[in-house]
Amino acid sequence: MPERLSDEERAALRERQAELRRSSKRGAARKAEEARACEEKIAALPEPDRTLAERIDRIVRETAPELEPRTWYGMPAYARDGKVLCFFQPASKFKARYATFGFTDRAQLDEGNLWPTAFAVTAIGPGEEAQLRELLQTAVRGEARP
Numbered sequence: 001m002p003e004r005l006s007d008e009e010r011a012a013l014r015e016r017q018a019e020l021r022r023s024s025k026r027g028a029a030r031k032a033e034e035a036r037a038c039e040e041k042i043a044a045l046p047e048p049d050r051t052l053a054e055r056i057d058r059i060v061r062e063t064a065p066e067l068e069p070r071t072w073y074g075m076p077a078y079a080r081d082g083k084v085l086c087f088f089q090p091a092s093k094f095k096a097r098y099a100t101f102g103f104t105d106r107a108q109l110d111e112g113n114l115w116p117t118a119f120a121v122t123a124i125g126p127g128e129e130a131q132l133r134e135l136l137q138t139a140v141r142g143e144a145r146p
Contacts, residue, residue, distance in 0.1 A: 008094050015074030023070075023082065034070035041071050048122075049090035052099050055124045056088050056132070063136045080106075085139055089118075098122050101132065108142030109135070 005013070022033055042053040053076055060067060060078050067078035067085060077087035085106050091099045102118035109115055124132070 006094075012073040012093070015071065019071055019073075031068055034068065037071045038069040038076050041074065042076050045090050046092050049092050049099055052121055052124065053088050053090060055129075056101055056121075059124075059129060059132050060086065060136060063133045064140045066140065080140075086136070088121075103135070103139050107139035109138060110142070 077084045089100045098120045100118045
């Protein structure tokens with residue numbers, strides 16, 4: 001018997017449908033609307049997710065300004081040419097124990113036959129910030145490869 005989607009999963013799918021409608025618009029208006037939606041999602045997060053998301057947002061915008069903020073399944077995300085490269089999944093989204101910062105396969109973080117694509121985040125100090133910046137730089141360079 002197939003499992004039913006949880007309330008959280010159904011909500012994420014509804015959010016994705018709204019994102020697809022938003023992305024059907026063209027040009028600067030679409031980018032501005034998507035950036036505003038990302039900022040609103042971050043502002044609406046409960047603590048400690050909000051503080052983590054704000055810090056990650058600042059790190060992404062400083063390290064990879066070519067990425068465009070948007071939402072993806074209702075989560076703050078960052079894209080190039082309309083394709084999501086990385087995203088922040090708040091712990092509150094699916095009632096998880098910790099938030100995660102993840103990368104899609106566009107990031108090409110490939111290293112051997114096994115590599116991480118999502119990282120648990122409970123706090124961001126100088127060491128974690130440096131690691132995030134390095135991962136973002138690698139992801140942006142890798143995504144640009146043919």
